[in-house]
Amino acid sequence: MAPIELLLFAFLIAVALLVARLRDLLAAALLLGIFSLLCAGLFVLNDAVDVAFTEAAVGAGVSTILLLGTLSLTRREEKSQPTRWAPLVVVFVTGGALALGILDMPAYGDPTAPIHQHLAPDYIAGTAAEFGIPNVVTAILTSYRGFDTLGETAVIVTAAIGILALLASGRRWKGGAP
Amino acid sequence: MFAAAMAGVLVTMALALVAAARGPSVFDRLLAINLFGTKTVLLIAVTGFLVGRPEWLDLALVYALINFVAMIALLKFVRFGSLGHDDLDAER
Amino acid sequence: MGRTLFSSLMLALTWLAWSGHFDARMLGFGGASVLVVLAITHRMERLSGMDHDPHVGPGILLYVPWLLWQIVKANVGMARILLAPRLLLSPQLLRVPTSQRSDTGRALYANSITLTPGTISLDLNNSSILVHALTLETAQALQDGEMDRRARRCEGRN
Amino acid sequence: MGAIDVLSWIALFGGAFFSILGAVGLLRMPDFWTRCHAAGVTDTLGAGLILLGLFFQAETALVAIKLAMILGFLLIAGPTAGHALYRAAHAHGVPFGPETEVLAANPATASPGSLEGEHGSD
Incomplete structure (x- = not known):
């Protein structure tokens, strides 16, 4: 398993560097679709099938389309700017902090991790008996954490309405101009 | 056996990445990205067999569907410069 | 009418092939999905005027x-x-x-x-x-x- | 190793071969329109043979049906997306290679000169 993941990670880094280097924003938006597909592939390899579903639909589908919608309101070429070092420092500090945080977490697939000791067995035992639904993740999302999901859905719908409103108003403005 | 097929798919993906990076036109990149999407479908299917999880075929099909829809949306943008219907009607 | 019946049969078979669950509740979900898809398709055909295309035959x-x-x-x-x-x-x-x-x-x-x-x-x-x-x-x-x-x-x- | 396994090996290897071949063609071909043909090799026989190889290894009928449906979808959606891409590229006036010949249409069915102005129309 590991060599495939390493290779996919290598592809991921290659795409990320390429996107950062490209001045053609349309090409960069297209390549971000590949980035999402690679992420989704990695999620599948880690058995997070449901997350992979979402990543493929949202990352490769919806967000590419939103990026394109945004591009139709701006220009296709990025302005060339002098290299600035402050953002790079910020990125490295933030990334380092996140990596430090990960060090505290239990190892991937560790059977003694808290999540495998308390919640997961409960969900797995309860799902079939309580809901009669074959997919445990579905049961968790829609029943055990139903209100949580409701809140998330509300956030996403609001965001979608906001973005669509922004794009639509921009288009009308553009169309109205002589 | 599955590993051999997977190696083939991964090599194809790498070459498609090179083609997408090289361009030069947007359409060349789209061609490479479309190819990459099909290869992701195959990669998921083959991996599913490799690790004994043929249920992953469901995922493979969803990827194929998403790849198709995304491709059409991308082309619509590239061709008309927006996702709106105004330009489509103007084209006719 | 014949085409509606044919489409619903194909949709039901497709659903069964991908789900692989045959208990009453899941079959109910499947049946509901088929009805929704049929309704959407019907509406699309009415909008696009594609209804009378003969599609393909046994050839x-x-x-x-x-x-x-x-x-x-x-x-x-x-x-x-x-x-x-x-x-x-x-x-x-x-x-x-x-x-x-x-x-x-x-x-x-x-x-x-x-x-x-x-x-x-x-x-x-x-x-x-x-x-x-x-x-x-x-x-x-x-x-x-x-x-x-x-x-x-x-x-x-x- | 049974006969089915041998068939599976052949199909998977063939699929990997044609898949890589198409990608190599994508890099070797001189212009956009010839590259499209190379991509077709990967999308048709490359994907088809790999799915066929998996088909031989399917343990349940349900898995086999799913593989057949994925292949069917790829064979229908692939050229549709491809045609959309080629049409968009043609409308955009992506140039044809220098040695491209415009072949005369079948004189019995097409009006003369129907190919004039194909280069970079729109």
């Missing part, structure tokens, strides 16, 4: 194996070109006439042209398809019109 059962064989042959030809140390290309641009009566038939023909590597369809109108061919041979094979005739025989009657 497709003979056409698909023939097409698959053509695809294999074309791929071997492409392999020969791609593996040669020098690329021997003679790209052609040509317009091939179509004899199909329906949109579905023309789409089938254009798709078949694209599916066989060596020829791709760039644009089509009511009577012809604009084709780009990689070599003179593939272009001439298309001009023989065998694929056109076979695609015409797949059209259903309505």
